[in-house]
Amino acid sequence: MSWLLRAGATGLLGSILYPVYKFVIPPLTGEANLSQLKLPFKSSELREDKASSRIFKFGRELGIIVITPQNEVKAFSALCTHLDCTVQYRKDLETIWCACHNGQYDLEGRNISGPPPRPLEQYDVHISAETDEIFVSKKT
Amino acid sequence: MSKRRILVLHLAFLVFTAIPPVVYADMCFECHSGWEDESGSPSASYESDVHFRAGLGCADCHGGNPELDDMDDVRRGRGYKGIPRPREIPGFCATCHNDPGYMIKHNPALPTDQLDKYKTSVHGKRLLEEGDEKAANCVSCHSVHNIERPQIPASTVYPLNLPEVCAGCHSDPEYMAGYGIPASQFDDYAESVHGHALLVEKDLGAPACNDCHGNHGATPPGVTSISAVCGLCHALISDEFAVSPHKAAFDEMGYPECEGCHSNHLVLEPELYWIGTSDSSLCVDCHSADDGTEGLAKAEKIHEIVLKLKKSYETAEAKVDESELKGMMVTDERFILKEITQAMIRTRTVIHSLDFEKVSEAAGEGLEKADQAYRAATTKVEEYYFRRKGLGIATLIITILVIALYLRIRSIDKSHPLR
Numbered sequence: 001m002s003w004l005l006r007a008g009a010t011g012l013l014g015s016i017l018y019p020v021y022k023f024v025i026p027p028l029t030g031e032a033n034l035s036q037l038k039l040p041f042k043s044s045e046l047r048e049d050k051a052s053s054r055i056f057k058f059g060r061e062l063g064i065i066v067i068t069p070q071n072e073v074k075a076f077s078a079l080c081t082h083l084d085c086t087v088q089y090r091k092d093l094e095t096i097w098c099a100c101h102n103g104q105y106d107l108e109g110r111n112i113s114g115p116p117p118r119p120l121e122q123y124d125v126h127i128s129a130e131t132d133e134i135f136v137s138k139k140t
Numbered sequence: 141m142s143k144r145r146i147l148v149l150h151l152a153f154l155v156f157t158a159i160p161p162v163v164y165a166d167m168c169f170e171c172h173s174g175w176e177d178e179s180g181s182p183s184a185s186y187e188s189d190v191h192f193r194a195g196l197g198c199a200d201c202h203g204g205n206p207e208l209d210d211m212d213d214v215r216r217g218r219g220y221k222g223i224p225r226p227r228e229i230p231g232f233c234a235t236c237h238n239d240p241g242y243m244i245k246h247n248p249a250l251p252t253d254q255l256d257k258y259k260t261s262v263h264g265k266r267l268l269e270e271g272d273e274k275a276a277n278c279v280s281c282h283s284v285h286n287i288e289r290p291q292i293p294a295s296t297v298y299p300l301n302l303p304e305v306c307a308g309c310h311s312d313p314e315y316m317a318g319y320g321i322p323a324s325q326f327d328d329y330a331e332s333v334h335g336h337a338l339l340v341e342k343d344l345g346a347p348a349c350n351d352c353h354g355n356h357g358a359t360p361p362g363v364t365s366i367s368a369v370c371g372l373c374h375a376l377i378s379d380e381f382a383v384s385p386h387k388a389a390f391d392e393m394g395y396p397e398c399e400g401c402h403s404n405h406l407v408l409e410p411e412l413y414w415i416g417t418s419d420s421s422l423c424v425d426c427h428s429a430d431d432g433t434e435g436l437a438k439a440e441k442i443h444e445i446v447l448k449l450k451k452s453y454e455t456a457e458a459k460v461d462e463s464e465l466k467g468m469m470v471t472d473e474r475f476i477l478k479e480i481t482q483a484m485i486r487t488r489t490v491i492h493s494l495d496f497e498k499v500s501e502a503a504g505e506g507l508e509k510a511d512q513a514y515r516a517a518t519t520k521v522e523e524y525y526f527r528r529k530g531l532g533i534a535t536l537i538i539t540i541l542v543i544a545l546y547l548r549i550r551s552i553d554k555s556h557p558l559r
Binding site: 016019020023057059060062082085086099100101102103114115116117 | 343344345346371372373374375376467471474475478482485489527531535538539
């Protein structure tokens, strides 16, 4: 009987200490990396937008979605590859522009002028024909 | 013609075309390879020169017959140019580089206006018009026999190397004596945000000397063109400055635009105390309380709101850090902090318009976000303490239960001992 009580007590102690231990030690794995997103606006809303573009939140970063003059919908990371400022679409120049140091990207995301050292990361865009919802995902 | 004669002619043609062309040794290259004087062997360094790779031999620039092995014969030969004097070098290089018809065969994308630009530069005027052979010519920057394209890191004019090349003359007080300009440009530049970005961070987008002064047409930007030069990168700031009251006032006073507050080579990270009414502020350099403008009053208002934004950001960031250290997930809060940073950049940009409404609007967005981030992070810190207290209470309850259970069992054992 006493060994049963001791075993039970040990088990109970373990069940108390284990969550305490797990709470104190942070998890080894990082946060889940968001790779796909449904945008909070529909394709028709984007097309009505005067700027022909919108900024959206993608995980812990910002993305930019653009309607090109050829009526294509393209999405990129909105973080300038120079110093992480948020870029914007310049309809008049047909470029993605960073106001911080006048960096420019074409509508393929390629850095074409100014200090940015690398292209913008381009995302895949899928628009549901039925619901008009926009889905953006990182390229694999 | 008989078949026999036709056959002989065919054979002769085949034999003739099969003979390789006569390849003579470049005697200039051969003899000069043996040199080991102070400047080293010109032939050895020339093997890494862009012109060598393009198939140009010594004689293509220096003239003379490369087939001759006697120097006296070479010197007496037609077309021998020898070593050009400094004032002859620009024209020497321009023989090819100013000839679009020739350059298109080697590098169609390369401009052919270098000499024309050089003639407009301070260096070019001093050398070509005043005969000052201390002034920089082509080889002063591009080197002599190991010239490389500017895009190649080994090139003397690669962006990371260029400031040192300019400093070779411009940082030498003895060399620069008599020109009436300081020799501190490189030291100032190295300490500046631009120099730090280029020389320390290796950010090739940061400006080197030539990005502001030009390269072949190197000259100091004029007073009224400074904002245009800075505006190449700081486009939005330049636009805001152009609509500010400072623009007209600076033009009228002949006061340098961006340089007036930010200096030229020693461009430092802007500090909040620069704007305002304290003794260390830049505004008081020109403005006084009774100057008939609202300059100082506006400066004080802008200082206050920007200071408030800065402090709000720091407070929010500290709370987010605290929350993260306690093991809470702060992805959203970090995101909001980034939005505040963007608002701070916008605020700093519109300060150049001196329009308080614009500054207030941009700063207001940041203040709102800072409040949002602070409240969200505070909730997470409170949640942490709630969980911690809950855990303590639960542990206490379970412990009491265990003790009670143990005592109960013991009392049962005593009252009903097993036999």
